[in-house]
Amino acid sequence: MVSEKLEMYQELATKIRAHCLRMTHRGMSGHLGSMLSMADMLAVLYTSILKVDPENPEWDERDRFVLSKGHGGAAVYAVLAEKGFFPMEWLNTYYLDDGKLSGHISHHVPGVEFSTGSLGHGLPVAVGMALAARNDGKQHRIFCLMSDGDCNEGSTWEALMFAAHHELDSLIVIVDYNRVQALGKMADVIEMEPFVPKLELFGWSVRSIDGHDCEQLEATLSEVPFEKGRPSWVLASTTKCKGVSWLEDTVGSHYGCVNDEELAAALAELGVSK
Amino acid sequence: MRSAFNEELLKIAKADDRIYMVLADIGYGEIEPFAEAFPDRFYNCGVAEQNMTGVACGLAMEGKIAVTYSIANFPTLRCLEQIRNDVCYHDQNVKIVIIGGGLAYGSLGVSHHSTEDIAIMRSLPDCVVVCPADIPEARAATYAMIEHEGAFYYRCGYKQEPDLHQGKIDFELGKAIEVCDGSDVTLIGTGTVTYRAWQAAELLAGEGIKARVISMHTVKPIDREAIVAAARETGAIVTVEEHNICGGLGGAVAEVIAESGMGIGFKMIALPDEYVHIVGTHEWLLDYYGFSPEGIAGSVVELLA
Ligand SMILES: Cc1ncc(C[n+]2csc(CCOP(=O)(O)OP(=O)(O)O)c2C)c(N)n1
Numbered sequence: 001m002v003s004e005k006l007e008m009y010q011e012l013a014t015k016i017r018a019h020c021l022r023m024t025h026r027g028m029s030g031h032l033g034s035m036l037s038m039a040d041m042l043a044v045l046y047t048s049i050l051k052v053d054p055e056n057p058e059w060d061e062r063d064r065f066v067l068s069k070g071h072g073g074a075a076v077y078a079v080l081a082e083k084g085f086f087p088m089e090w091l092n093t094y095y096l097d098d099g100k101l102s103g104h105i106s107h108h109v110p111g112v113e114f115s116t117g118s119l120g121h122g123l124p125v126a127v128g129m130a131l132a133a134r135n136d137g138k139q140h141r142i143f144c145l146m147s148d149g150d151c152n153e154g155s156t157w158e159a160l161m162f163a164a165h166h167e168l169d170s171l172i173v174i175v176d177y178n179r180v181q182a183l184g185k186m187a188d189v190i191e192m193e194p195f196v197p198k199l200e201l202f203g204w205s206v207r208s209i210d211g212h213d214c215e216q217l218e219a220t221l222s223e224v225p226f227e228k229g230r231p232s233w234v235l236a237s238t239t240k241c242k243g244v245s246w247l248e249d250t251v252g253s254h255y256g257c258v259n260d261e262e263l264a265a266a267l268a269e270l271g272v273s274k
Numbered sequence: 275m276r277s278a279f280n281e282e283l284l285k286i287a288k289a290d291d292r293i294y295m296v297l298a299d300i301g302y303g304e305i306e307p308f309a310e311a312f313p314d315r316f317y318n319c320g321v322a323e324q325n326m327t328g329v330a331c332g333l334a335m336e337g338k339i340a341v342t343y344s345i346a347n348f349p350t351l352r353c354l355e356q357i358r359n360d361v362c363y364h365d366q367n368v369k370i371v372i373i374g375g376g377l378a379y380g381s382l383g384v385s386h387h388s389t390e391d392i393a394i395m396r397s398l399p400d401c402v403v404v405c406p407a408d409i410p411e412a413r414a415a416t417y418a419m420i421e422h423e424g425a426f427y428y429r430c431g432y433k434q435e436p437d438l439h440q441g442k443i444d445f446e447l448g449k450a451i452e453v454c455d456g457s458d459v460t461l462i463g464t465g466t467v468t469y470r471a472w473q474a475a476e477l478l479a480g481e482g483i484k485a486r487v488i489s490m491h492t493v494k495p496i497d498r499e500a501i502v503a504a505a506r507e508t509g510a511i512v513t514v515e516e517h518n519i520c521g522g523l524g525g526a527v528a529e530v531i532a533e534s535g536m537g538i539g540f541k542m543i544a545l546p547d548e549y550v551h552i553v554g555t556h557e558w559l560l561d562y563y564g565f566s567p568e569g570i571a572g573s574v575v576e577l578l579a
Contacts, residue, residue, distance in 0.1 A: 107364060114335075118359055124325045125360055128296075128332020128340075135314055136336070155356070158325035166317075 005048075009214035012043040012082060017243045018272045019078035019091055024257035027095025029103055033241035033253030035075035037211075038145065038176040041236055042079045044217040050143065054084040057110045063140050064129050066114045068122020069147035069176065073105030076112065085111035120153025122146060123173065127159045130171040130231075141224065143172045148179060148186045157202075160231075164203025169225035172232045173204075176211060178240035182254055195235060204233040211236030243270055275412045275431035275466070276373045280304045282416035283341065287312060290339070293420065296330045297343040298323045300373075305343070323348050327356035327368070334366035339420060341369045346379060346388045348372075350395060350427070362398045362425045369419050370395075375405060375429035375465055376516030377545075380556040384549045388429070392464070393521030395427040396494040402447065403494040405429040405465035408438040411491050414445030422447060431466040432556075438469045438489060448492045450500040456484035459539075459574055460504035463514040464490045464523045467565055471514040474570035485574065493523055501530045510539035512574050516560070519544035541577045543570055 020035040046052070050063045067076050074094055081088045086100075086109065093099035101109060104117030116122050126144035133140060150156055163171055177195075179186040186192060199206045205226035209216045217236070224232045241253035244266045258266055267273070284307050287293040294315045295308050309316040319326040323344065330340035342349045349370050350357065361368040372388055379386035396403045402422060406412035412430060419426045443451055450462070453472050463471040468489050475485040486508055488500055504511055511531065515523040524542030531540060545563055554562065564573065 115359070115363060118355055120324070121328060121356065121360055124328020124356070125332040125335070127325070128329035128334075129336055130332070131317070131329065132333045132336030132338055155322075155324035155328065158319070158322035159328060162319055162322070162325055162329065 006214055009040070009043045009047060009218070012047060012079070013039040013214070014270050014272060015082055016042060016075055016078040017270055018267060019081070020074050021244070021258060021263055021266050023074050023078070023091055023094040025263045026092065028257055029095045030255045030257065031071045031074070031103075032257055033178075033180065033247060033250070034069060034072035034147070036241045036243050037178045037238045038072055038075055039242070040212045040214055041145070041174060041176065041217055042075055044214050044221065045143065046079045046083050048218055049221045051140065052111070054111065057085060061138070061140055064113050064126070064142040066116070066122045066126045066142070066144045067105050068116055068144055068150050069119065070104040070116030073103070074101070076105055077101050077109065080109070080111040119147070119150045120155040122150065123156050123159040126171060127163045127168060130163065130168040131166065133170055134168060141170045141172060143174065145174045145176060147176050148192065149181045151175065151192055152190050160199075160202055160204065163231045167229040168231050169227070169229055172221070172224045172234065174234045174236055176238050177235050178238040180240040180249065180251055180254065182251075184251060199233050203230060205230040206233045206235060208235045208237070211238035212242055245269060275406065275409050275433070275435050276304055278409045278412045279371070279416055279430050280308065282413050284308050284311065286417065286420050287315070290420065291315070292337060292339045294330070294333050294338050294340045295343060296326050296333065296340050298326045298348060300344040300348070323352040324356050327353040328360055330368045331356070331360040331364065331366050334361070334368050335364065339367045339369065341371055343371045343373070345373045346386045347391065350388070350391050354394065357401070357425070358398055362400050365400055365424055367423055369426045369428060371428045371430055373430050374432040376467065377550060377559045378432040378556050380559050381553055383553070384551055387550055389516070389518050389545055389550065390520075391429065392493055392515070392517050392523060393525065396526065397521070398425070401425040401427055401494065402492065403427045403429070404447070404492050406431070406491055407463065407466060407468040407489040408435055410437060410439060410443050411445060411451075411489065414443060415491065418445060418447045429465060435466045436469055438472055445491070448495045448497055450497040451489045451491065453487040453489055456486035457508055458484045459510040459512060459578060460486040460488060460508045461512050461514055461570070461574070462488045462490050462501070462504070462523065462527055464493055465516055467514055467516040467560065470560065470565050470567055471570055473567035474574065477567050477571040478574060481575070483574065483578065490523060490527075493526055496526045496530060498530050501527055502534050502536075505531055505534060505536045505538045510577060512541045512543060512577060514543045514565070514570060516565070517544055519547055539577050541573060543573055
């Protein structure tokens with residue numbers, strides 16, 4: 001990959017992280033770790049993968065992007081603002097009284113396809129969208145970004161069996177696989193490993209990648225569907241709260257936001273001025 | 275009634291290719307004509323009601339009209355959050371159809387009694403709630419359901435219910451149908467049990483009590499006008515519903531009466547606030563719980579005394 005492009009991704013991912021730090025700091029809200037964990041994949045998706053148009057968010061031929069881990073919605077708001085879907089100032093109102101942006105992702109915001117917040121809702125809806133697209137002979141793809149916790153939900157497994165049965169190959173799941181949930185490490189809650197063979201046995205075409213490596217993200221997401229007649233699953237290993245060293249890979253990062261001092265330190269770590 | 279529903283849906287689907295049936299391994303002996311006519315618009319999700327509702331919502335988001343369909347509480351309570359967050363909040367064109375409202379599946383037991391559904395479904399913003407009283411209403415309601423844009427709950431009967439209405443009916447969403455007029459009391463029913471309310475009115479006529487009978491097929495949005503007129507003109511209202519006494523038709527009617535400021539005689543004939551664990555057929559259970567024509571008439575007489 002030309003280093004220019006890689007730099008572009010990294011720059012955008014850093015901006016997303018900085019926005020999320022400021023938004024959660026201002027709103028004194030949680031889920032920072034969930035947001036930072038998917039910053040890199042959002043940067044790649046919204047720069048090179050998703051066919052979307054900020055001028056026309058409801059463009060019929062757009063790729064559909066469903067964030068199933070709705071608690072990380074601020075990161076999507078950040079990338080949408082950076083891409084011009086709505087004014088940057090909206091980010092300053094996140095989580096605040098009479099604000100434009102709610103804690104969990106909302107379809108009342110331009111560029112957001114679907115509201116979530118209760119885990120396990122994204123995939124079934126994405127499956128319905130993929131079914132409609134297939135039957136209507138449409139070319140757009142449906143991306144669903146999920147979390148480990150999402151994969152605990154029975155509804156997710158109902159949907160993934162259905163998608164494989166109906167060979168919905170315009171459907172792409174990306175799991176922000178940070179292995180940290182709300183009350184503990186995935187390994188202590190519900191161990192999903194060995195995850196790849198499980199998914200393969202359920203009929204999906206699976207790739208396991210580093211979810212912070214933008215080069216790998218771009219290469220992998222450019223190759224979907226991985227196989228004709230099978231839905232694609234990208235298991236993107238990440239670190240929860242990636243970029244804020246002292247919070248990385250902690251359950252606590254799911255809840256806390258940073259205080260004034262920590263904000264300054266975190267932004268400095270990211271190489272962003274306050 | 276369920277056959278009538280399926281027949282009408284099939285007819286409508288022939289003329290409207292937006293209609294999808296998305297169901298959860300239920301419908302044997304009923305849904306085959308649709309499945310055969312429209313294999314690309316018929317999906318059995320397996321026994322997976324949450325996914326059924328999510329898929330229906332995703333289809334609706336792409337311009338389809340998706341009908342979810344199963345029995346009793348499976349397409350409602352089992353996937354209530356999908357109905358609330360996905361379908362209703364996103365204002366999607368999903369039609370939720372249950373076969374066997376109330377105690378229709380009698381002897382099958384509590385898991386198959388749909389007796390809190392009206393209260394729950396009518397509390398969801400933007401969800402229409404309809405319980406047809408007889409087969410002609412069921413047929414008309416199927417058209418109304420498809421014409422209406424948005425979430426819709428259709429509580430369908432399960433067998434060959436008797437006709438409540440004489441002759442043609444004028445079915446309009448949110449508009450109650452008067453079965454017979456009267457000046458002493460109004461019986462407001464919803465769903466197939468309304469027929470028993472009408473039978474009670476016949477008995478009451480024998481005792482010189484003139485009862486108006488109204489089929490409130492649409493519980494939400496409720497026909498406030500018909501309720502207020504009944505209160506004003508007959509001075510007493512009795513609601514009849516095959517549903518828990520909490521929050522169903524009786525509750526909806528009571529809300530209107532209370533807000534109207536008219537202090538009138540009022541009684542709710544409904545199931546007690548308990549699970550129906552005693553065993554019996556639909557008809558037997560209804561009689562047991564006071565829905566026999568004599569039982570209903572007796573309750574009315576008590577109120578008027
Ligand atoms: C149905 C449901 N139950 C519980 C919650 C509360 N909750 C929010 S996030 C979360 C788990 C967080 O871990 P994970 O899903 O792996 O997401 P991550 O933030 O690590 O990406 C839980 C339990 C919820 N949002 N939805």
